[in-house]
Amino acid sequence: MSEYETFMVFELDDSGEKKRVSMSKEELESNLHPDQVFVIVCEDLRRIFIWKGPKSPVRKRFISSRVASELQEELRKIAAFHRCKIVSVDAGDEPTEFLNAFRLESMVITEKMEDLRYVRNIERDGLAQQGSVVQEPKSASKPQVEEEYFSPALKETGTKVLASSFKPTPSSPRAKTSYKQPQTTRSSPSISKAPSISKDQQDKIKDKILKTEVPENHKRLNLILGHTLFAPISKTIKVFGKDVEETDWEPIKQVPAVMIELNNHMLRVYFDEKNGIVEAIEVLEREEGSEQNSAPKSKAKKNIPKKKPVIKKTAPKKKPVARKAAPKKKSPMTPMPDKPSSMNKSSGRRSLPKIPSTED
Known part of the structure; x- marks a missing residue:
């Protein structure tokens, strides 16, 4: 078997x-x-x-x-x-x-x-x-027999004429059109007529998805392959006396009857390039600890007061001291020439007597 x-x-x-x-x-x-x-x-x-x-x-x-x-x-x-x-x-x-x-x-x-x-x-x-359902064969369409045309005027004529030879002539000749059976062409795979995915194909697609790395702070929640929804199932196996946990992805038999909206989830879509169809959809969920760790960090940054910019005082620039120029040496004055003796004569005025000082 x-x-x-x-x-x-x-x-x-x-x-x-x-x-x-x-x-x-x-x-x-x-x-x-x-x-x-x-x-x-x-x-x-x-x-x-x-x-x-x-x-x-x-x-x-x-x-x-x-x-x-x-x-x-x-x-x-x-x-x-x-x-x-x-x-x-x-x-x-x-x-x-x-x-x-x-x-x-x-x-x-x-x-x-x-x-x-x-x-x-x-x-x-x-x-x-045996209880099996078999499709009924299509009934063959009977060929339509052409009815012969007969006119009562044929009774009056004595000549032998075939009744089938007298047929009404159409007012305008119509061309006979032959209807050919339309040829069936192979249509491209569509969503309504797409064949179901086999188990071998499902396993290949699952291996392809599971080999893809999961983004940081995320974990796989569900897989959608064709029209089937898959979910992880954890199994515990004993290997040499130790419990080993394995995860298998199995199809969900009972799906919810209502529509489900996903919030804060990430979707990754896989395509089949050859057939031009959607191959699978991967649903990722954010881990619980990642949201809590990221929240306090953002708050702590807001509470830190901003430092005021320190303005450095610049020392006043020293004005350049103008150096005093050395005094110019005065050129020696030329000595006055002695008065001539002719000018030493008294001018005829009486000289005033000297006033005695207290010191004497």
């Missing part, structure tokens, strides 16, 4: 035995041949598809329903697998679910088996007894 995987392809032999074929979802399109019958197990979608080629033998088609039901019972006994629904797929008339799951286009059928309607009825009766 351990050899089974989430995606498997089985080919049916003429004897009715199934043989497993190793191929991926991308290789499925190139291996669908008109003369083969495949039983495709897609556990992610909980479906078992029976793909029948247009030229496949009747025996293989009849045995395929029995093989699919046996495979359904075997997988149900495994705990990791869910109960898968059996869906019959005819080439050229594929359901939209099958085309979107593997991103395929409808196969163009040029030749069909004559007993195809008989084979479908047998398979439908067999699957209906």
Whole structure:
């Protein structure tokens, strides 16, 4: 039982035995041949598809329903697998679910088996007894028979004229337009038709997110992969007698019914560049201690008084002392010449008597 995987392809032999074929979802399109019958197990979608080629033998088609039901019972006994629904797929008339799951286009059928309607009825009766739901075939539209035109004037004429040859001529000739069936083109993956993510893809995306470093003072709260919400679950394991705590990310089965608004949370979005879609969303939460430690620091800074700028007094500039110039030496005066003796004569005036001083 351990050899089974989430995606498997089985080919049916003429004897009715199934043989497993190793191929991926991308290789499925190139291996669908008109003369083969495949039983495709897609556990992610909980479906078992029976793909029948247009030229496949009747025996293989009849045995395929029995093989699919046996495979359904075997997988149900495994705990990791869910109960898968059996869906019959005819080439050229594929359901939209099958085309979107593997991103395929409808196969163009040029030749069909004559007993195809008989084979479908047998398979439908067999699957209906097992309780599986099978899509009803589309009823073939009956071709419209052209009514012959008959005029009462033909009775009066004796000539033999074919009634079908007399047809009303249209007033203006209309060109016949042939309506071609629109070709189905492979559309780019959209949100409404995007296939569900498999477990292998979920594990790869989770490893990619968990390897990314978490910002400082933050911790991971939840992960959103596709339409699934994941949460951390702590488990305690004993290793050599010591308790070791491990954290596993598991999907949440019951989500809240109301809308939730996130405050003070950080979101990181991961993209798939090839398909152009959102791959995952990571929800980060701020740790409790980081907010308390940051608050007092900001308050302490506000309470510190600002220091007044110290103004340095500049010493008064000394005025330059003007040096006194040395006194100029007076040039010696020229001595007066002696008076001539002629000028020493008395002028004829009487000299005044000397007044005695007290000192004498």
